[in-house]
Amino acid sequence: MGKLVKINSSLVIKNSKDMNEYLKPMSRDIFLFSTKIANTYKLKDKGPLLKLVVGERLVFVRGQSKYEENQIIIKNNDNEVVGYVPEVDSSIFARLMDAGKYLFAVVKSISHTKNVPLIDIDIYLKDF
Secondary structure (H helix, E strand, C coil), X not given: CCEXXXXXXXXXXXXXXXXXXXXCCCCEEEEEEEEECECHHXXXXXXXXXXXXXXXXXXXXXXXXXXXXXXXXXXXCCCCEEEECCHHHHHHHHHHHHCCCEEEEEEEEEEEECCEEEEEEEEEEEEC
C-alpha cells in the first residue's frame, strides 16, 4: 500500500515502486433550492416543454434582458428553451454563475393546469 504525502501543495500517493498517483477530489452535485420553471406560458414553441420528463437534467444559461438583470434561461439537452429561473429566485444563482460556478436543474415533477405545464425543478451546484 502507498503512503500519503504532500508535494507542492498536492496530495499524492507514493507507492512501493516510487511512482506518484495524484488524488483527484470527487466531483459531486450539491442541492441548493427547489422552485418552478417560470414563464412557460410565454414560450412560442411549447414542444420542448411537452418532451420534458421527471429526472431530466436541464442546463442554465445566463440571459441578457433589459427588464431582468439576473435572468437565467433554462434549456433542455437539445438546447431548446423551456423557461426561466423565477426572477425572485435568480439573484444569488446569477452571481454564482457570473463567478464561474456551474449550476443546473433536475425536473422534479410535472403537472398541468389548463394548457400550461407546471414544472418543479431542483437546482444544483456542480462541485468540482
